[in-house]
Amino acid sequence: xxxxxxxxxxxxxxxxxxxxxxxxxxxxxxxxxxxxxxxxxxxxxxxxxxxxxxxxxxxxxxxxxxxxxxxxxxxxxxxxxxxxxxxxxxxxxxxxxxxxxxxxxxxxxxxxxxxxxxxxxxxxxxxxxxxxxxxxxxxxxxxxxxxxxxxxxxxxxxxxxxxxxxxxxxxxxxxxxxxxxxxxxxxxxxxxxxxxxxxxxxxxxxxxxxxxxxxxxxxxxxxxxxxxxxx
Ligand code: HEM
Numbered sequence: 308x309x310x311x312x313x314x315x316x317x318x319x320x321x322x323x324x325x326x327x328x329x330x331x332x333x334x335x336x337x338x339x340x341x342x343x344x345x346x347x348x349x350x351x352x353x354x355x356x357x358x359x360x361x362x363x364x365x366x367x368x369x370x371x372x373x374x375x376x377x378x379x380x381x382x383x384x385x386x387x388x389x390x391x392x393x394x395x396x397x398x399x400x401x402x403x404x405x406x407x408x409x410x411x412x413x414x415x416x417x418x419x420x421x422x423x424x425x426x427x428x429x430x431x432x433x434x435x436x437x438x439x440x441x442x443x444x445x446x447x448x449x450x451x452x453x454x455x456x457x458x459x460x461x462x463x464x465x466x467x468x469x470x471x472x473x474x475x476x477x478x479x480x481x482x483x484x485x486x487x488x489x490x491x492x493x494x495x496x497x498x499x500x501x502x503x504x505x506x507x508x509x510x511x512x513x514x515x516x517x518x519x520x521x522x523x524x525x526x527x528x529x530x531x532x533x534x535x536x537x538x
Contacts, residue, residue: 351525431476463533
């Protein structure tokens, strides 16, 4: 089944080879960043294990922060992939033509939702990362030596953050990730037949459920922890 849009066809006519490489790089950077998010949400979910007798989340954060060349790891596996994926993804969103009205089939809705969730994630990541880095005020700043308490402070900084920004950001991220993994298998020629796409679809649906569960467990734990401590 082809994933091409009208503008894809036009662009491939302009410079098929270069376009092919840009498209593959877009898929690859999505897979790298997606892999990071799966690990990130699983690590965050360890917050449900609480702080007694040991603060398990703090232990995980300490392990990450003791990695050598962490800044280089972050730039290579997180920031550069996101930047390229966002810029090229934005271009696809602007030039693509979703045809939900003309062909109201499930795949077209997923195609449209992939782009809507992508736009939501851009705003979410800006808030999330700038906030955690302390660029949006002390209340939102993540302090790695007080990982659980400062994450709880960030999440509980306002009712909008805890019950608006985060639920929406987590749902959009998990959907975009799972649907993106499903499409990536087509991009790389791994799922050619309709049957293989359906089978891979079940795996991606399970990935969606797993990441969503981890995201909401982390969020719930942070909200709960915030209610337990005076910040
Ligand atoms: C309840 C859910 C989440 C929690 C509690 C959480 C927590 C955190 C924390 C504490 C950091 C700072 C890490 C550090 O400096 O060591 C961070 C960074 C980050 N998070 Fe999340 N996060 C959540 C969901 C998400 C989601 C859904 C995404 C997907 C877009 C995401 C993407 C990122 C990125 C890109 C970074 C920057 C990576 C870095 O600088 O290390 N997070 N998150």
